[in-house]
């Protein structure tokens with residue numbers, strides 16, 4: 067309401083004016099607004115108290131329009147001056163914002179509002195105006211603007227949708243770019259157009275949960291304008307937008323994460339596969355085998371079924387690996403796995419435990435015959451020569467079998483027993499299968515104990531060479547000695563070779579043992595010769611295995627050299643069985659020895675299957691008639707006939723003949739009558755230690 071003071075007394079008029087002034091000041095304070103006027107005639111300025119405060123000047127100090135211009139930041143000055151000049155000329159309302167540096171150095175945003183007042187003759191009288199400090203307001207505006215820009219340009223999709231209709235009220239550039247619609251198009255669309263797979267139920271559920279929590283995270287699929295699709299993760303919030311209940315939705319394209327998730331899954335699956343499979347053959351490995359075995363035990367128990375566990379070991383694998391290399395070994399394993407697999411049923415588990423060890427679990431088996439059939443098929447599958455890149459190999463396998471629940475009902479026992487049976491198969495000459503029996507366990511235990519102590523014995527050289535003299539049957543004089551090993555066990559005493567030689571052969575320890583015997587015997591022979599005694603020829607038992615050692619001949623020559631032992635003093639005995647197991651190779655190896663002047667005798671002759679043609683080709687000098695033929699002479703007609711035949715054969719091949727195991731006078735006479743030149747047997751002497759032999763030689 068305008069205040070009329072024209073008709074008031076000066077006192078009252080002054081009072082009224084003061085009151086008006088006071089109200090103005092209050093307005094200024096509330097609006098952070100300072101008022102001012104410039105007398106355009108006198109150029110004097112009048113500023114309100116609030117104005118001084120806003121500009122940071124002491125109240126009442128001299129101010130003019132120039133005071134204002136000196137404070138305006140240079141960037142705003144030309145515009146400010148121009149606007150002021152314009153306002154003076156046109157009389158129009160002047161409005162502008164600018165930044166000022168106050169006397170305290172602080173820069174603030176001001177909003178200036180001013181107008182020219184004219185007198186009755188239209189001459190400009192005053193410029194009156196207000197200054198508002200809008201620093202805080204512009205800061206908030208600025209921030210809001212920044213935020214809006216940020217959201218607008220964000221690569222994430224941002225939508226504001228009407229809570230009821232789900233129509234889009236706002237979409238950002240990110241949304242338009244992702245979907246291929248223009249923003250205008252989208253603003254005429256609805257959430258369901260973009261997420262066509264979202265069901266009414268889902269929306270219902272979402273609305274409900276958003277009511278409670280105000281925000282939610284969901285995954286859905288967006289469909290672009292070109293109908294292609296991509297997964298999104300949506301973060302939804304409730305808000306008020308332009309006086310409407312709305313949802314703001316932040317959507318992130320999820321395809322990369324989905325891809326990574328899938329990649330992870332695949333990787334995890336691969337890792338799991340690798341953890342449970344043998345990389346070479348792709349078969350289940352030990353871990354998976356054990357897992358399956360456990361499963362089968364459980365199901366077999368429940369359904370009262372039988373199953374069999376087969377342990378398969380390739381017979382010559384180590385040799386192949388060692389001599390031809392791991393590549394060849396790998397090829398063999400891969401091919402073996404293939405062959406086995408073609409024989410087995412889908413439900414049988416073939417695994418590779420490592421090395422050349424395979425296992426098969428035969429599920430739901432009715433009879434032992436069924437198992438035997440499969441085992442035989444597995445063995446037969448190896449009969450066909452196995453062709454690798456550069457070699458054709460002949461490989462066989464030995465199989466041990468344990469059955470559930472007959473032999474055992476626990477994993478460990480089934481494995482142990484199948485393994486034991488497999489060793490039995492090896493013992494039985496390989497290339498066969500054996501069912502487990504309880505006696506095997508005891509034997510296997512003994513074997514393990516024996517093998518361990520045998521190793522210790524080799525290390526501690528608990529062996530001693532005994533000698534058994536060989537006689538000229540007619541003259542009854544010593545012509546040689548066979549070295550026979552004895553194991554002098556620290557607790558057990560003397561152990562004869564029959565008890566440990568087979569295991570020593572199998573474990574390879576025989577090589578070390580024979581080396582020891584050779585050294586002792588050669589040393590002893592040299593000493594006897596040096597003393598002027600005559601022990602004749604030293605007969606050493608030699609396993610083919612040792613002959614196949616690469617450095618055997620070098621070792622032999624070195625030992626001979628060490629003990630001053632002459633080649634002509636030496637005879638090597640190889641059993642018929644071993645020679646004939648690979649006659650071609652025996653011919654090659656033995657010829658090299660024969661060339662050194664060393665004689666070769668065939669031991670245990672008559673127990674193996676010699677072929678006459680090979681006998682002719684072998685560089686032999688002697689046949690040893692096996693003691694099993696002599697034992698029952700003269701009682702057994704058959705043995706008499708065989709012995710006579712062997713002697714005849716030897717003569718025809720121009721070989722020397724020696725009879726082993728001659729114990730009686732009758733046997734000796736029979737031998738002499740049949741013109742066999744040499745005899746070795748208890749009839750003359752048992753194997754004796756060197757001390758006893760020394761006495762014997764000295765007595766001669």
Ligand code: C2E
Nearest residue numbers: 550551562563564583607608609727728729746747748753
């Ligand atoms: P072998 O080579 O056939 O040795 C002859 C075996 O017959 C010896 O048994 C000997 O004691 C035994 N013997 C000799 N005369 C008679 C007799 O009149 N009656 C009876 N009943 N037996 C007689 P030994 O010493 O127990 O050796 C057994 C086998 O062990 C040997 O059979 C040989 O194959 C093997 N062996 C012994 N020492 C060695 C060795 O140093 N190296 C290798 N590789 N094998 C050896």
Ligand code: CA
Nearest residue numbers: 548607639669
């Ligand atoms: Ca012998």
Ligand code: CA
Nearest residue numbers: 669670690726
């Ligand atoms: Ca013999």
